[in-house]
Amino acid sequence: MFIDIAKIRVKGGRGGDGAVSWRREKYEPSGGPYGGDGGNGGSIILKADEGIRTLMDFRYKRVYNGENGENGRTKKQFGRAGKDTVLRVPVGTLVKDANTGGVIVDLKENNQTFVIAKGGRGGRGNARFATATRQAPSFAEPGTKGEEREILLVLKLLADVGLIGFPNVGKSTILSILSAAKPKIANYHFTTLKPNLGVVRVAEEKSFVIADIPGLIEGAHEGAGLGHDFLRHIERTRILVHVLDISGSEGRDPVEDFYKINEELVKYNEKLGSKPQIIAANKMDLPEADTGLEKIKDEFEPKGYKIYPVSAATMEGIDELKYAMWDLLMDTENAYNTFDEEYMHYEEEDKEDEIIVRKEDGEYIVEGSFVERLLNSVYFDDVDSLRYFQEMLRKKGIIDELKKLGIEEYDSVFICGYEFEFFE
Numbered sequence: 001m002f003i004d005i006a007k008i009r010v011k012g013g014r015g016g017d018g019a020v021s022w023r024r025e026k027y028e029p030s031g032g033p034y035g036g037d038g039g040n041g042g043s044i045i046l047k048a049d050e051g052i053r054t055l056m057d058f059r060y061k062r063v064y065n066g067e068n069g070e071n072g073r074t075k076k077q078f079g080r081a082g083k084d085t086v087l088r089v090p091v092g093t094l095v096k097d098a099n100t101g102g103v104i105v106d107l108k109e110n111n112q113t114f115v116i117a118k119g120g121r122g123g124r125g126n127a128r129f130a131t132a133t134r135q136a137p138s139f140a141e142p143g144t145k146g147e148e149r150e151i152l153l154v155l156k157l158l159a160d161v162g163l164i165g166f167p168n169v170g171k172s173t174i175l176s177i178l179s180a181a182k183p184k185i186a187n188y189h190f191t192t193l194k195p196n197l198g199v200v201r202v203a204e205e206k207s208f209v210i211a212d213i214p215g216l217i218e219g220a221h222e223g224a225g226l227g228h229d230f231l232r233h234i235e236r237t238r239i240l241v242h243v244l245d246i247s248g249s250e251g252r253d254p255v256e257d258f259y260k261i262n263e264e265l266v267k268y269n270e271k272l273g274s275k276p277q278i279i280a281a282n283k284m285d286l287p288e289a290d291t292g293l294e295k296i297k298d299e300f301e302p303k304g305y306k307i308y309p310v311s312a313a314t315m316e317g318i319d320e321l322k323y324a325m326w327d328l329l330m331d332t333e334n335a336y337n338t339f340d341e342e343y344m345h346y347e348e349e350d351k352e353d354e355i356i357v358r359k360e361d362g363e364y365i366v367e368g369s370f371v372e373r374l375l376n377s378v379y380f381d382d383v384d385s386l387r388y389f390q391e392m393l394r395k396k397g398i399i400d401e402l403k404k405l406g407i408e409e410y411d412s413v414f415i416c417g418y419e420f421e422f423f424e
Contacts, residue, residue, distance in 0.1 A: 004155045004199070006058035007098055012146025013041030013066035013082035015120035018128070020140045021074035033137055034076055035126040039069030041119030041146045042082030046095060048107035049088040053160060053329075054199045054207045055153050066117065066146055072125040082119055088205060090155055098150035116151060120144040123377065129388060139385035141377040159197055159211030161325050162237035163280075164265075166257050169245040170282040172196060173312035175212040178322055202326045210325070211237065235269060238332050240277040241325065246292030246309075247283040254281075254292055255299050276332050278306045280321055285311040357401035364402055364413040364422070371398070372416045399424075 016038025023034045044066050064087060070079030095104045095116065105114045123141030130137055163171040179198025196212045213234055234240065242261065244254040258279070265272035279300060281293050293309055300307060308324055310317035354368040374392055379385040393399055402413060402422065411422045 004055045006055040006153045007062070007150065008058055008153065009063045009148070009150045010044040010087075010117040011063075011065045011148040012043050012117040012119035013068040014145055015039070015041045015122040015143025016069035016071040016079035017142045018123035018125035018140030019072035019074060019079075020126045020138060022136075032135065033126040033130050034074055035140055036072035036075070036077040036079065037125050037128065038072045038122035038141075038143045039079035039081040040122045041069045041143065042066035042084045043115050043119045043146070044117040045084050045086045046093075046105075046107060046114045046116050047086050047088050048091045048093065048110055048112040050091050050110045051330075052088050052090045052205055052207075054090065054209060055093070055155055056199050056201055056207045057205055058153060066119045069119070069122050069143060071143075072123070072140070076125065076127050079122060081122070084119070086113075087116075089153060092155055094154040096152040096154060098152050101152075104151065117147040117149060120146040129384075134384050134387070137384045137388070138382050139377065139379040139388070141373075144373055158209070159237045160208040160239070160329055161200075161210040162234050162240050163210065163212045163243055164234065164240050164261055165243035166245075166252065166261065168250060169243045169257075170312040171212045171243050174243065174280065174282070174310070174318070174321075175210060177312060177315060177318055179210060200322060200325070202322065206326065208326065208329055213237075234265065234272060234275075237275070239325070239328050240275055241280050241321070242277055243280045243282050244296065245283050246281045246296060247286035247289045248292055249283060249286055249288075254296055258296070258300070276328055278308065278324060278328060281307055281309045282312055284309045284316055285314050355396060355398065357398055357405070359405045364405060364407050364411060366398055366402075366413060366415045370396070375416050375418065 018038050019035035021033070021035040023032050044064055064085055066085050067082030069082045072079050089107060091107065091110050091112075093107045095107065095114070096102060097104055104116070107114065121144045123143045126137045126140045128141075129139065163175060165171055175196055175198055178200045198210055199207055200210050201207045242258060244257060245252065246254050248254070262273065262277075265275075279296065281289075281296060283289055284293070289309075293307075297307055306324065308317055308321045310321050312318075355370050356365075356367040358365050358367075374389065377385075378389045407413065407422050409423050413420050413422050
């Protein structure tokens, strides 16, 4: 078991700007505002998918952006909304804020979705600002930025495929060829202390975890050779690949080896006997391999076992074995494993309408995402636009808050860094 981690940056698309436009048809003598709204930006959505096994694809691409919304058009036509970007992750992926380490969401269930970065809101066109007293608004709202954040995707990996067999049959070498794992490989007859794990990439969004389960020995079910620890790892795998030395180079009989290992599995846990299993007939490059291959085919093919001749030394048959593992995994029911970190929490404030009014060192300051968005929509050379700005300051209670802080006529107030003179 090991932890697979990917650090990525996600950013929602920007909302489109609202349009400033006018009706000019000859049969509409009164004209009027005709600008449409901008489209919302596309969001970044995480989706748990049981078909995804690892986070390997996120090592090739680390930045994901939502599509921007289109600007509004004339004739009150809305701009097209940006398309959402859906990132598929394995079931059991824990999503953390990269800066705080807080858990944002634990994607436990297949097809569970979570919006990790919202797209920006489209700005309103000038047709939206028409009122009985403001019949010709010559301003519109700009679109807002999409959310942006850096996140950690964390997945506790349990091996999908377990390589089993006696010591020195070539399991570690096969693991090193199939994955980026670098196990310590030597010609030894004793077993190692812990499994080696690696990730095998079949294609885009197709990968799985493989473990070289250290060589089992007779008596493992009773704890011999740290047998209980190794057998516990085998319990967690979905399928088994039984690696046999069919050359007999160690003076062993591959048929006997197969039965001895499987006997240990069943004695430890009867359910292991029903776990899907295929045979990798290794060391095909050595003398006597053809004879050994015929022997195990005669023994095991009638019993329904599929046999794949391979050579870890020459890489013969390795690709066929890899695709056979994947196909068998796809036909085998999965047991999901996730972990929660309940002691960690991620507090996310809703900053979309945040307004801060304060007095600092004698200066009156107004800040916040809402005010910033409002300020960006103002056309300072347009009287109607300025009036709308003042109306919104009053409607949102900003004027009342400034009065509570003691502001007086002609005092300066700093709104998102811009200096204004206060008057009623």
